Every structure is written in C-alpha cells, then in structure tokens.
Amino acid sequence: MNLHKIYSIFFLPFIVGLLTMLVATGCSDDDEALQSQYGYVQFKLYKSTSFEKGTTTRAADKLESMSSAQKIKVVMTHNGTTVSQTLLLNAYNANNAEYGLRSDKLQLLAGTYKIVGYYLYDGLDEVLLAGPAGEDNELTVVSGGLLEKALTVDAVPHGTVTFKLSKEGISTRAAGEYLFSNIRYVDVTVMNSFNRVTTELKGMKVTYKEDSKEHQNPDNANDKYMDIGVATCDSAVWLPAGTYQVVAYTTYSQSGIKRSELETQSVRGESFTVIDNKLTKDANVPIQLKETAEYIKDYKALKAIWEALDGKNWRYYSGTINNAIHSLNWNFNKELDMWGDQPGVDLDNNGRVTGLSLAGFGAKGRVPDAIGQLTELKVLSFGTHSETVSGRLFGDEELTPDMSEEKKHRIRMHYKKMFLDYDQRLNLSDLLQDAINRNPEMKPIKKDSRISLKDTQIGNLTNRITFISKAIQRLTKLQIIYFANSPFTYDNIAVDWEDANSDYAKQYENEELSWSNLKDLTDVELYNCPNMTQLPDFLYDLPELQSLNIACNRGISAGQLKADWTRLADDEDTGPKIQIFYMGYNNLEEFPASASLQKMVKLGLLDCVHNKVRHLEAFGTNVKLTDLKLDYNQIEEIPEDFCAFTDQVEGLGFSHNKLKYIPNIFNAKSVYVMGSVDFSYNKIGSEGRNISCSMDDYKGINASTVTLSYNEIQKFPTELFATGSPISTIILSNNLMTSIPENSLKPKDGNYKNTYLLTTIDLRFNKLTSLSDDFRATTLPYLSNMDVSYNCFSSFPTQPLNSSQLKAFGIRHQRDAEGNRILRQWPTGITTCPSLIQLQIGSNDIRKVDEKLTPQLYILDIADNPNISIDVTSVCPYIEAGMYVLLYDKTQDIRGCDALGIER
Known part of the structure; x- marks a missing residue:
C-alpha cells in the first residue's frame, strides 16, 4: 500500500x-x-x-x-x-x-x-x-x-559514554606546556573504527581530583600508595553504537568567565565500544606530558636537589604556627607532573616553581647545579631567623612571591617585631601599667610573652648545607633569598659549579652568570652562619639591595665587619639603596667613617643591638632614620649630627650603654612626635649634669615616652620640659634623686610649653623625701597616674591629689637610710579625690585610719602595714559583691566585714 x-x-x-x-x-x-x-x-x-x-x-x-x-x-x-x-x-x-x-x-x-x-x-x-x-x-x-x-x-542505535583524561608517558614535543590540573573543559574527536567517520564532542566539563593507587615508594618502606591526578568529564554524551577511539582533543583552562585554549593534539587512544542504550564508562583521552615542559624540568630539578641534600633523611622539625604542614618530608611517590606539590614549594598557575623553602628540614650537603633550572623562582630560603618558632613561613605572615608592598614591609619587619620591639612602658610599675590598661583612651600595654631572645640560639645550626652552586645566578627573577643557621663559609656561596661535569653545568657553562642580573632581588638574609668570617662578595654586586639581615654572625671579627659595612656603604649600588640593615648580635666595635655613612641616604632602620660598639660616627642630618636600635653596647657619646629622624618613628633604643649625658640629637620643636626613646641602664647624671651642652643649645626630645630609669640622675631633668619636649610618660625609676625642688617642671612665672601633656610619672626607687608644688594641677592638669613607691617619704605628698584627672597613686615601701618604716599617717581626705580609683599604700607603718572609705576608690592596697587599724563597713557590701579590691593581711586590725576572714 x-x-x-x-x-x-x-x-x-x-x-x-x-x-x-x-x-x-x-x-x-x-x-x-x-x-x-x-x-x-x-x-x-x-x-x-x-x-x-x-x-x-x-x-x-x-x-x-x-x-x-x-x-x-x-x-x-x-x-x-x-x-x-x-x-x-x-x-x-x-x-x-x-x-x-x-x-x-x-x-x-x-x-x-x-x-x-x-x-x-x-x-x-x-x-x-x-x-x-x-x-x-x-x-x-x-x-x-x-x-x-x-x-x-528503525533508528540508529545510540549509547552513552563518559571520558576520563589520563597522562600518557613523556613526549618530546615542546608545544602545549600546561598543568594537567588546569584542564577545565575538553573537546574530544572520536572515530568510528568501522566506517572511519569522526564525531566531535565539544565543551565537556572536566573535574580534577587527586587520588592514590597502590605503588611502593622506593624511598619509604611505609609508603605503599602513589599519589595520582584524576580528571573526568562530568556528563555522559550520546554516540551511535559502534567501536571508537579518540583521535584528537583540545583542552581549555578557565579563569573567571574567560575560557582559554591550552592545546589541540592528535592522538590514538584505546578502543572503546558503545552499545545501544548502555553507558560506557571512562573512555580514555590520552593527554601527553611533555618532557621539555619547563615545569616538568623544574620538578626533576627539585628531586635532584632533594637527593643531593640527603632528602631521604629529612624530617620537618620546625614550628607550625599557622602553617599547614602536611608532611615531614618530600614525597616523590606520585605522578611526575605532581612532583612539584611538596611542603615548602610554591607553584604558579603554569606549574613553575616560584617559591622554595628548605628551612626546617635539616638539609645536609651541597646544593647542586640543578638549582639553576628554577628560573621562575622568586623566593628562596635555606633557613630563616624564625624557623624553629614560627616555621618556614613566619607564622601568620606567609612568605610568598610577588607580595604587595604592604605585606613585603610586614615581612621585613618580622625580625624587628619578634626580637627587637618592646613597649618601653613595660618598665613602669604594675600599678601604672594596670592604670593605663584600665583607661580606654590610652594604648594598652601588652605583656611580653617571649621566653628567649632568639629563635635559634647563636651558633646553633638547623641544617648542614656547606656549599651552594653558582647556578643560582641564573635565577634572575629572585626577589628574596635567605641563608640562615648554616655552616657554609663566605667563599662557598655561589662561587663555583657544584660539579662541573654535571649535565646542568654543561648546559649553563657558556652563559654569562652575574649577580648584577638579579635586578628584582631586594631582600637578603645571612643569619647565624658561625663559620662565615666575612660577608660574601655577591652582596656588593646586587643592583637593588634594599633589606639586609646579617645578625648573629659572630665569626666575623670587629675589624672585618667594619670593613664590610664600609664596602657596602661606599659601593655605588648598595650604599644609596639599602633601607633596612639588621646587624645585631655581632662583634662590631666601630662604625665606618662618616664619609661612608653619609652615602646611605635611604637607610631607615638600623639595628646594632648586642655588639661592642664604643665609638659612633655620624650619618649626618641627610640620613633620616625611622628606627634605631643601639641597645646593649658600650657607647659613651652620640654625636649631635648623628642622624635625623622621619615622622614615622615608633621607638628608639639606647639602653644598656655607657652614656653620661642625654644625647642632643632630637628636636622638641619638631611637629612630629616619636613614640618612645629608651635611655635606661646608662650612666646619665654620673658627671653631675644631665646634658653636656648649655640649656640654650639643648634641643629637647620630641617623644611621647622617655625612659631614663637605672641611671645616676641626681637632679630632675628639667632640661626636657624647659625645651618644650612633648612628653606624656616619663620613667625615672632607679636613680639617685633626693628631692624635686620648685621650678623643676615650671619656670618661676607661668608654665613651660608642653609640660601639661605629662600624664604618667614613675619615680620609684629613688631617695625622694618630698615633692614640690610643681606637681599640682596648675602645672600638671592631666596627671592621671603616679608612683613614688620605694622612696623616703615620711609624710604623704598631697600635691598630685590636686589633679582632677588622677586615677592611680602609689606610695608603697617608704624607708629611711637605716631601713625603718617612716610613713605612718593616712592621707586624710584622699577618698574625696574626684577621679582616684586606685591607691597603693602598703608596706608602710600606717596607724589609725579615721576616714570613711567610699566605693569610688575601689582598689586599695594596705597590705604589710602591721599597725594599721581601719573600718571597712562602708564598702563591705561592695567587697562581698566582688566590686571592691582590698589587698590586706588577715592578721591586720580590719573591722566591719566578716567576708574578709580576719583572724581575731
């Protein structure tokens, strides 16, 4: 029909x-x-x-x-x-x-x-x-x-098929260098084996994950599984029933919404059969790895470095503060293109090695010529100043390539923050620290929790690296390089091939290697290398050196260190460009000549703590420092034209020296106020004067906190206030003052310019017997915290109580020359002080207290007053409620509050 x-x-x-x-x-x-x-x-x-x-x-x-x-x-x-x-x-x-x-x-x-x-x-x-x-x-x-x-x-039979992408051996083709893990989409062309018809399947999404398969690690008997990378297409596609094989593919990466072609390649995959209305799983798309791909060559170089440095015996022992340390050693029991995934190794999006840290693994041996293959390397560390505490990445501050300027600054300041910085207000008494921390308008004082000065004790080693190949000079993209805690000598750092007959050395032998080509290398650390007797020559060839840490190299003699510093300053490349110079814990005795120092025009931070410096030369006022640490030396004098200071100074340290006078290197008239200046533990005042020049020539100190404790000051430093120094906290404890006469804080008429800024005064451990009226509110209207404990007051100095801002006052332990308790009278009316909340009057001989206590003064220390008699009935409810702090002895005559458990 x-x-x-x-x-x-x-x-x-x-x-x-x-x-x-x-x-x-x-x-x-x-x-x-x-x-x-x-x-x-x-x-x-x-x-x-x-x-x-x-x-x-x-x-x-x-x-x-x-x-x-x-x-x-x-x-x-x-x-x-x-x-x-x-x-x-x-x-x-x-x-x-x-x-x-x-x-x-x-x-x-x-x-x-x-x-x-x-x-x-x-x-x-x-x-x-x-x-x-x-x-x-x-x-x-x-x-x-x-x-x-x-x-x-009568329809053409169709079945479904899913694809997996597999890595196929090593190819010698140079094209298409990309990471297997970067594939996000793939086009696959399949050919019917019977009729030779091809079908293109486009835009299949790829999912990558890491897995494992059974494979014994030859380097570790306990490791029986190899890491592998697996990439599969997410969805099944339809094909007419028949036998096929993959004959071509195109791979794509994706960044945001942008899809980029990686490679188009003809291949011959394994045959697979599609059956009507059946699912064929994991038809193979063979992705060729390229032996000539630079990232593959990087990974081979990593293994060569690992083997040369006794890698089989590595064990990561350093700190893991905020570090994701997943392995104690490197692991090469994985597919070749995954060899770069190792602790301490950073990779870019193309798989090239950009960061390498060997710190903390206990590497041992000679760094081979293979290091020269890592031409994309930007951060290289053989050890750091903080590897045993913070780990190789400095704890919170991860050391990475291409850091922002802000992060780079934080990394550069890490050594300073860890081992140099401290709040000078920690020298204040506990009373004053507590009072400051209770005041929300004041910057709180954080207790220093450090139990050791150094991360690795000076002279101790964390690795046994004795030689570094000069192939390192090929790494022209280096930004940061750290050498630390190593036994190598200055002439074993990048001066020769590790093996002139190695394939790497032969490959590079005709190249013109020079440190002058490393124009991105700005930060170098040569820390705690006890066998180094002078600075290595490569430093003077670096064209853009900005930050240099050579701390803890006590193998360098005083004369050699001065010569090395002089050479750095005089060099036309390094001298004008160094901004940060750490050289603490060394043998330095003298600074270079002033003519050399004046060339370091960009120097902002200088650390010379714990040296043996006796004599300083001047940088001149064209060199403006932001941070200066000269603590723990033997300096007797600082030249007036020593240096200038920027408007960003936070703290300057001159403690633990032999200074006889307060240096005249500051200027109280500056519009910029520094955070703090520390002159503690010197000999200031030992000559009977606090300054070496006349009052007319003295310029004062433009700092908020000035520490003069543990000196030999006999006369109150009126010079500081007469010059208008904007001091808010002054620490004068542990000196030799017996009195502070009138006109110490003010002239006969009126007031000095900035004396009113003074809020905190520490006068403990002197021999004071009285205070003048200079301490009244007419001179110190904002005085809020004062401690005169451990002096010789026989009567309570009431002048500071005149201040409406006074919150804490301490007058503990008053003794005469024979050690007798001499303060016996309670300061009647003290509970009416408008702002006072804390009084420490313990360790005296206070007798009868007739005054009624009030809850406004809610921190009271009367302990170690054996003859005291006091009624606390008025504040007992507050004591019971935990709203009143009373420091006392249970053997004292304290009445009106059974909650205290007084022994009768």
Missing part, C-alpha cells in the same frame, strides 16, 4: 452523526451514553535493533536520533474505514528520548483497529521516516479505558 495516498474520511460521518444527535435530543443523559462509547490509545516508540532490508521507505535507512522526531502520524483501519491522526511526541529531554518517546493520548471509538503504518516528522513538519507497523499491528480500544501501544522505530 502506498501510504502517501491514504486520506482520512473517518471524522466527517462522526461529526455529522454527533450534531444530529445533539439536535434531536439535547439531553445530558444521552451525552453520557455517547461518551461511554470511546476509549484512549497512547503510542510508545522504541528503537528497533534490526530490520530487514527494504522495510523503510525514506531516503535514509534509519532515523539518526530519536530526539529529532517531534510528531507522529499514525494510519489505521477500522471496519473498512481508514483513520489517520497526527500526535505530538514527548520525552523528558533529548538524552531520555533515546530510551523511548511517548505520544499524546488519542480518543477513539471502542473497537479493534489495525495499524497500517506511521510517519515521523521533525519540528518543521518535514518527514523524517515512514515505517510499517510490524507484525503486532492490531489494537483494541476499550470503552472508557487507556491502551498503551508500542511501535518500533
């Missing part, structure tokens, strides 16, 4: 008959009776796996895909009448269509029908396929029922 010439005439008599019945009856009962004569049929289309030749009538033999069929026209006969109807076809999605299609429901009169055939149409009503009904071509429609009828379609 020619199906194209069949016309449907079934519905015309049906409609005429229906209208006739409606006109004749118009009755709902008749309608229900009519409806009961109908049923429904729904067609389901499935792929047929085989057909005999000649059974289809379309140009193509088979339907390419089930999803292309959008409509079906079914032709049937019923009681000699031909019936045809076009129905929509449905599936959840195109992929599900391959498993079958479902038509809309068709309403028919109850009865038996014979299917003649069907037409399949696409979305534009173009005929895709005309097919027969097959042997099972009858259907029976039951009144009020639904019949599902299956139709088979």
